[in-house]
Amino acid sequence: GIQVEQSPPDLILQEGANSTLRCNFSDSVNNLQWFHQNPWGQLINLFYIPSGTKQNGRLSATTVATERYSLLYISSSQTTDSGVYFCGGGYALNFGKGTSLLVTP
Amino acid sequence: GAVVSQHPSWVICKSGTSVKIECRSLDFQATTMFWYRQFPKQSLMLMATSNEGSKATYEQGVEKDKFLINHASLTLSTLTVTSAHPEDSSFYICSAREGISQPQHFGDGTRLSIL
Numbered sequence: 444g445i446q447v448e449q450s451p452p453d454l455i456l457q458e459g460a461n462s463t464l465r466c467n468f469s470d471s472v473n474n475l476q477w478f479h480q481n482p483w484g485q486l487i488n489l490f491y492i493p494s495g496t497k498q499n500g501r502l503s504a505t506t507v508a509t510e511r512y513s514l515l516y517i518s519s520s521q522t523t524d525s526g527v528y529f530c531g532g533g534y535a536l537n538f539g540k541g542t543s544l545l546v547t548p
Numbered sequence: 549g550a551v552v553s554q555h556p557s558w559v560i561c562k563s564g565t566s567v568k569i570e571c572r573s574l575d576f577q578a579t580t581m582f583w584y585r586q587f588p589k590q591s592l593m594l595m596a597t598s599n600e601g602s603k604a605t606y607e608q609g610v611e612k613d614k615f616l617i618n619h620a621s622l623t624l625s626t627l628t629v630t631s632a633h634p635e636d637s638s639f640y641i642c643s644a645r646e647g648i649s650q651p652q653h654f655g656d657g658t659r660l661s662i663l
Contacts, residue, residue: 444594444607476651484586484639484657491651529591535582536643536652538592 445470449530449539456520456546464515464528464542472532475506477515480527480541489515489528520546549575552644554655562663563634569627569658571642577622578644582652583615586639598625632662 446469456462466477477489490497490504492513497504501520506513513532517524525546531538551574559567571581580599584592596612598604598619606612614636616628625644629636639659643652 473649474651478654484641484659486592486641486654486657488651488653493649531592531652534648535580535594535597537594540591 445472445533445537447530447532447537447539449528449542451542452540454542454544456544458520458522458546458548460520460546461516461518462520462544464517464530464544466513466515466530466532466539468511468513468532471508471511474534474536475513475530475532476536477504477513478529478531479524480529482526486529493532517544520544522546522548550646550651550653551575552578552642552653552655554642554658556658557656558659558661560661560663561632564631567629567632567660569629569640569642569660571625571627571644571655573623573644573653576644576646576653578625579622579647580645581619581625582643582645583617583625583627584641584643586641586657588639592641595627629660632660634662636660637662 448467479487494508503516527541529541553572583595596604596606604617619625641657643654
C-alpha cells in the first residue's frame with residue numbers, strides 16, 4: 444500500500460505564529476485529505492485536496508501531485524489549533540503518523 | 549451535509565462477548581465504507597473496505613473471522629467484533645464515501661474496552 448510520511452512529528456508554537464506541515468506519499472494518489480483530530484478523537488475534515496491549492500480562513504493547503512507531497516499552512520495559530528493533524532491518501536485513505544501540534548498562549 | 553453517524557460511541561464488555569458497531573451515512577448514499585482502528589498515540593490503521601452488496605476486502609493481518617463486516621445497504625455498514633478479548637480494546641472509526649473521487653466522511657468513533 445501507499446506509504447505516507449508526515450513531518451514534523453511534533454511542533455510547539457506560540458500563539459500567533461505560522462506553521463507548515465508536510466505530507467509525502469510513496470506513490471501518486473487520487474484522493475488526499477487533511478484532518479485535525481480533537482482530544483475526543485473526532486476527525487475534523489480540513490481539506491479534500493488531491494491537487495492544487497485551497498484556503499479556508501487561517502488554514503490553507505497545497506498539493507503538488509506530480510511530486511507526491513502536500514502542505515498544510517496554519518497562520519496566526521490559536522490555542523484551539525492544538526491537536527493532531529493527519530493527512531491521508533489513496534483509494535482508501537492511508538494515514539501518516541500525524542503531527543502533534545501544541546499552541547501555547 | 550455529508551454526516552456519518554456511528555454507534556455506540558463507547559462500549560465496555562466482558563471478554564468473550566461479541567460487539568456490533570453501526571456506521572450510517574445520514575444524508576448521502578455511500579458506495580464504499582471503510583473501517584479503521586486507532587491505538588492510543590498512534591495513527592489510524594485501515595482494517596477493511598466494503599462496497600454495498602459485496603464482501604469486504606480486509607487488509608493484511610486483519611482477521612476476517614474476528615472482525616465481521618456487513619454492508620447491506622447504501623447507508624449502513626456494521627462491524628462485529630466476535631469473541632472479543634482485551635487486546636481488541638481500541639478506538640474504531642468508520643468512514644463513508646459517495647464516489648471514487650469524493651472525500652471520505654468519518655464517524656465520531658467507538659471506544660471499545662474489553663475487560
